[in-house]
Amino acid sequence: MCVQLQAKDLLEQPIWRTAELIKQSKRHVAAPDGYVSSFIDFIELHGGEIVTAASSCRVTSGFTDWRHLGQMGVDFGWGNPVTVLPLSTRRLLGSDEPCFFLPHSSVGEGKGDGGFKVLVLLSEAAMPGFKIEIDKFCSQEFGQL
Template sequence: MEFAYLTNIRRLVKPPLPFGYWGNGCVSLYAQISTKELVEQPLWKTVELIKKSKVNANDEYIRSYIDIQELHRGDGITAGKEVSGFTDWRHIGHSSVDFGWGAPITVFPVTRQILGSFEPCFFLPYSAANGGKKDGFKVQVTLRKTAMPAFKKEMN
């Protein structure tokens, strides 16, 4: 199994992106783990694996990633078949930006295919629609249709 996730490049790319730039500032990184390991090992070990994969995020990797994306723009590049993607949007700043008409009511991805993965998971910040809650966050998970009965049973 492979996890795909996005990482912020704003402090890694040389020269840095200009202050006030609100476009995309992230690239995909990957951490590989077997399903058995994921299920059987403690969560902290999976977190450590992800942290270790972040050492690959440097200026050279970022420029190479951008070059490959540019070369294959029309090919519909994805993270691959059966990849579980996840990303944390809590600290991006989208939920607090004000272009003159107030903060957004909510922030969420327009498509589940944003990571090019099969079952993405998004950690999202609370927003104006959540009555000013600051502690915690929202989680958006995409599951296969075949997983829904077990998920519903677990939730009940």
């Protein structure tokens, strides 16, 4: 599932348009002749090669939502997990800069409050700009991260 947009288009178009593009992409994935079967065929042919989401782009950002996969309800005999994190992020999602929406940790206060964690992996060069944007966000009325 992939929606490819220029940052300019993402910022300028209404959010409902972006949501509609994501919905269309999800419908295509679920189709019997859609992305999943095509990807399986591709991997069977090119399994040993590196696969990227968009090799023509300088940097590709990938976003994935793990909040509803049910990992926090898994019990291996010693109770539910404390937290959920990807084991490896190297080239995950075919992306240089993957972003994960993860279930809220069960440690500390706020257990089960419906919150979530966001794991963002960025290049070192992108970190100063990201810090500036996060500082702007935190200084607004949205509260602290």
